[in-house]
Amino acid sequence: QSALTQPASVSGSPGQSITISCTGTSSDVGAYDYVSWYQQHPGKAPKLMIYDVSNRPSGVSNRFSGSKSGNTASLTISGLQAEDEADYYCSSYTSSSTYVFGTGTKVTVL
Amino acid sequence: QLQLQESGPGLVKPSETLSLTCTVSGGSISNSRYYWGWIRQPPGKGLEWIGSIYYSGSTYYSASLKSRVTISVDTSKNQFSLKLSSVTAADTAVYQCASLYCSAGSCYLDYWGQGTLVTVSS
Numbered sequence: 001q002s003a004l005t006q007p008a009s010v011s012g013s014p015g016q017s018i019t020i021s022c023t024g025t026s027s028d029v030g031a032y033d034y035v036s037w038y039q040q041h042p043g044k045a046p047k048l049m050i051y052d053v054s055n056r057p058s059g060v061s062n063r064f065s066g067s068k069s070g071n072t073a074s075l076t077i078s079g080l081q082a083e084d085e086a087d088y089y090c091s092s093y094t095s096s097s098t099y100v101f102g103t104g105t106k107v108t109v110l
Numbered sequence: 111q112l113q114l115q116e117s118g119p120g121l122v123k124p125s126e127t128l129s130l131t132c133t134v135s136g137g138s139i140s141n142s143r144y145y146w147g148w149i150r151q152p153p154g155k156g157l158e159w160i161g162s163i164y165y166s167g168s169t170y171y172s173a174s175l176k177s178r179v180t181i182s183v184d185t186s187k188n189q190f191s192l193k194l195s196s197v198t199a200a201d202t203a204v205y206q207c208a209s210l211y212c213s214a215g216s217c218y219l220d221y222w223g224q225g226t227l228v229t230v231s232s
Contacts, residue, residue: 036219052218091219096170098161098172099147101149101159102156103156
């Protein structure tokens, strides 16, 4: 099971919107609406930001939104803030009844 | 709120078996809504899914590690464990346990341990 493909880095200025893509295959992202997104600050455990493609857990800002088209899922952060600077990972359920993470994207707030 | 804590040796010799235990507190490991997972992250690299287990003992392993991984559960101790055999330097990573909340077919990782660095070196 290969890792899902994410851009290595994405940057934006405060207040802007950015989108992170997560490309898989018809055996994972394309097959199930079970894509999650996790935020990880340096030295910290990952935090769930989005589950089931587009659902936000309670307590997560509505500036974070998710979507999916075919084999590619996306995470959009609107109104970018300094605190959003972190690594972001997507994850998907797979046809092997396990999970796979994305390669990770470093978000930089300029 | 669940709390998870990894424990085990921080240094393992090449070709030996890495063994870690995750102790769950704040809830029962037998909760039917939860699976229990292991994830690792090599220094400076991304997350890698290792596998997961249900309280009944059903296991689900990553294809890339399946031949070397064993995950087990001890409901009496509210713990689950990871064994990774024949380790090499490539297995050096921060190993984290996490709870996988599942409902109506959907699952996501909601609570994580702090992680423990395991170095493979002679």
